[in-house]
Amino acid sequence: MNTDQLEGESRNLAGRAQQAYGEATDDHSVEAEGRVRSAAGRAQSQYGEAMESAREYTADRPFNALAIAAGVGFVFGLLVGRS
Numbered sequence: 452m453n454t455d456q457l458e459g460e461s462r463n464l465a466g467r468a469q470q471a472y473g474e475a476t477d478d479h480s481v482e483a484e485g486r487v488r489s490a491a492g493r494a495q496s497q498y499g500e501a502m503e504s505a506r507e508y509t510a511d512r513p514f515n516a517l518a519i520a521a522g523v524g525f526v527f528g529l530l531v532g533r534s
Contacts, residue, residue, distance in 0.1 A: 457499075458495060459495030459496025459498070459499055469488060470489060
């Protein structure tokens with residue numbers, strides 16, 4: 452687990468606790484804030500998972516990763532050069 456995953460999970464838990472507190476006290480603004488914090492935490496955690504997968508892929512298959520990067524760069528160059 453990397454730092455993005457850990458921070459994301461902690462934000463998710465904090466957001467769920469804040470949401471539960473808002474529901475218990477019938478404070479809709481606190482509840483909504485908790486939902487947003489929880490969603491941001493889940494997104495950060497998923498970003499961390501994607502980065503970890505990309506790191507593992509490039510470590511296992513460096514030539515494939517290089518070919519993909521070259522292809523993306525080539526397509527990007529074509530798109531930018533069309534102006």
